[in-house]
Structure formats: C-alpha cells, structure tokens
Amino acid sequence: MMVTVAVLGGTGKEGSGLAMRWAQSGYRVIVGSRDAERAKSKATEFNEILGESLIEGAHNQEAAARADIVVLTVPYDAHQATLESV
Incomplete structure (x- = not known):
C-alpha cells in the first residue's frame, strides 16, 4: 500500500520542498492550498x-480527507484558520 501525504x-x-522530496522517496503526495487551481498548477x-x-493538487480540505498523513506548512499565524477549515 502506498502512503499518501x-x-x-x-x-x-x-x-514545495517537502512535497517534492517525499514524492521522490516514493510517497503519493497531494499539495493542498486554499485555492485548488493554484495547488493543481503547482x-x-x-x-x-x-x-x-507523482504529485496532485487539491483544496486543503480535499487533500486532508484523502491522505494518510497530513502535514501543515503554513505560517504560524495561519495555523488555526487552516486547521478549522479542514
């Protein structure tokens, strides 16, 4: 089973750096953003x-729902709002 991050x-x-390194290491990676189109473009x-x-893009909420592991890489002042949105 492939782990999704x-x-x-x-x-x-x-x-971005973490997503690319995890993808290169064999993980399935979903890049999340508040803007799904931006995530898909990246x-x-x-x-x-x-x-x-190796990498997909999606809205943060969809990315979190589809993953086995969720990593938060937003600035500290955005943590609460991001976590509440997912």
Whole structure:
C-alpha cells in the first residue's frame, strides 16, 4: 500500500520542498492550498521538474480527507484558520 501525504500550504517554499522530496522517496503526495487551481498548477510544475506525475493538487480540505498523513506548512499565524477549515 502506498502512503499518501497531504502537504497543506504546499504551494509555499517549505511545503514545495517537502512535497517534492517525499514524492521522490516514493510517497503519493497531494499539495493542498486554499485555492485548488493554484495547488493543481503547482503540482503540474513540480511534476515537470521531477519528470513524472507523482504529485496532485487539491483544496486543503480535499487533500486532508484523502491522505494518510497530513502535514501543515503554513505560517504560524495561519495555523488555526487552516486547521478549522479542514
């Protein structure tokens, strides 16, 4: 079984780096964002860099619901609002 990791706030620098490294290590990765289209665009960008379709993009709520592990990579002042939204 492949483990799925959701990276909420995965379009930022920290989340992007983690998402790409976990994908390269064999995890299924879903990049989450408040804006699903932005997440999908970033996932496409990451997959082009990786040369494979290893990362998906979705709204934070969908990403969290579909994942085995959820990682929060938003600024501290956005933690509460992000967690309440999922």
